[in-house]
Amino acid sequence: MTFVEKQTLIPQAQYAKALRPLLPEEAFAPDFSKLVILFINLTILILGWAIAKHLDRWHLYLLWLYLPLAVVMGNSVIVLLFSSHDLMHGSVIRNSRLSYIIGFIGLIMLWMPPTLWKAVHNRVHHNKTNSLNDPDRNYLSAQPKTWGKWIQNLFVPSNEVNFIGLTVGMATAWGVHTFRNLTSVVLFNCESVNYVPAAFKVSAEERWKIATEFLLIIIIHLSILAYLEFNPLKLVLSYFLPCGIGYAGVMFYIYTNHMLCQMTSVNDPLVNSVSLRVPKLIDKLHLNFSYHTEHHIFPGMNSDYYPLVQKLLEIHYPGCINLLNFADAWRLLMLSPRHYKNEITFTDWIGEKSVICPLSQASKN
Template sequence: MKSVDEQLLIPQADYIKLLRPLLPVEAFEPDLNKLVILLLNLIILGLGWAIATYLNQWHTNLLWLYLPLTLIMGNSIIVLLFSSHALLHGSVIKNSRLIHWISLLGLAMWWMPPTLWKAVHNREHHGKTNSLADPDRNYLSKQSNTWGKWIQNQFVPSSEVNPICLAIGMATAWGIHGFRNLTSVLLFNRKDVDYVPAAFTVSARERWAIAQEFLLIFMLHFSIMAYLNFEPIKLVLSYFLPIGIGYAGAMFYIFTNHMLCQMTSINDPLINSVSLKVPKLLDVLHLNFSYHTEHHIFPGINCDYYPVVQKLLQLHYPERLNLLEAGEVWRLLMQTPRHHQNDTTFTDWSGKKFVSCPLSQPMED
């Protein structure tokens, strides 16, 4: 017999069945504009590195003039993730070979092999969002206190996190996420690996492709640093700082996507995901990534139509949609522990503090 929780959850397929006929046909057609955006941001990074090669000729007092370009490059790194994300969901072009090689370039600054991304994000995360089997979920309090769990406890937003550790975590959490999953599948490829929230496996062919792609990404990063002559000032201003800014900006979105939500045994995007209210400029710059619930219902839709999906959700499911101001979600993240005691309760490292998930849906019929 189903629990009350399961009875009230609505599978993703049911939302699609209701909403798909209400959306225009063009919402599901490829959008080449996102490919142009991806390529433009690759060009921005290239220009930034080209200019950085002359930084050793700048007077020390003038180096601050490069900082606006550092910020622009940091934003380009964010856009490369979000545009590659759309590309790999099939909403940009349909040619699988082109998708693979362009996404390899787009995800290179994120140290993310596209084959690994398709496994961990498209297949595992989207198919099992915020369930026990989701590799992107919070750790459970009952899971072993491994290095992966310790790092999340120390560096992600929570009521216990140290502000300095949080600042470090914003710039490095993506790297830890990638390292955990990469080593899990390349070194072990078993479902009993305990330092990831939920281990998954890939096929032998995928495993080999991931290794090859990671090697290409490593060579690309080495080439960039060599192009900058391994000079510290060039590397700091045009490589490390833009990457840190880009990772921090993207992690703000990623932390707010699901971490505050209750876990669900049935993939119900309105319960296990959050959409943010952000300034319009950020939606323009970041391809409407704030519309995350909408994305989880229709992963392959043109992101320009997420607002249309949101309006339909507000019309048909006004009490279920988690739509909050970005600042409010962040405040709630900073007021709650980060480990799951159960589906609707958070706890801390010690397991002595218990806080109900602030976005838990009422369980009464």
């Protein structure tokens, strides 16, 4: 017997209330292993740069041997975000000051001030997921054609994007996303900023903290570049290539998390979020980030238990969760436009096409 037949939007809190008694207490206990994972991947990056320090002594025909390490470093950039993500949701340690310090360290390679992350992700995105007020949603067709909207149109997977734009975008869109939100709150801090999908405000204290944190991040990145002697070879192989790979991996998840879904006025994770089927090894490496619907129901939960949440959703809300193979999710992104014409309809840059969101309630009925 199911809790509900899926006909109307259900608030996130209602799912959490229904499923919480069915989950073990340890699923909500701090998981210190994510802290170990964060520092292991930070160490991988540091070792990679230490090796790269001597690349100018390598023969040219041996430089390809560094490429596998660059790929591993790129994966470490991904894991640093995901482990910091869990940390800042409170599922790793309970000490808020220590979480802030370690979160800052973990987010350095992502150019993301932790105070900004808590505001844009924890506070706004999680409470207003894929609504008009979500900074992470697709742009509306009716929104002004600002530089932010233009860049996203060039970079985001859709039936309009070209290969070059998509390739460049996979490596740089994370930076654009961060830059948009950072400048919106630091320079303006008002809800009328039109180059972001949805502007939001932070307190005066948070605004200063974000600016200070970003300045420190810039200094640390410059220190890394200086350590590598601003050598183009060292920078390309050990800094730009790993960062590009890492940002591309992060953006793959971000694009598939919500961008195929309809907008919702009620925060219903089974409607406005997507979970992916990926190889088991990838789930292990990326801390079950593919279980994104489950995360939106229990954001502060130990991510090791998200598969159990998915099983409970399939039992009590059968056929309701948006669960896709990762390749199918990408294919749907590439076959559809990326601007909202209305809550359940996508359209193109000029607003001529009308495509029902492939994961909307309308398309399923």
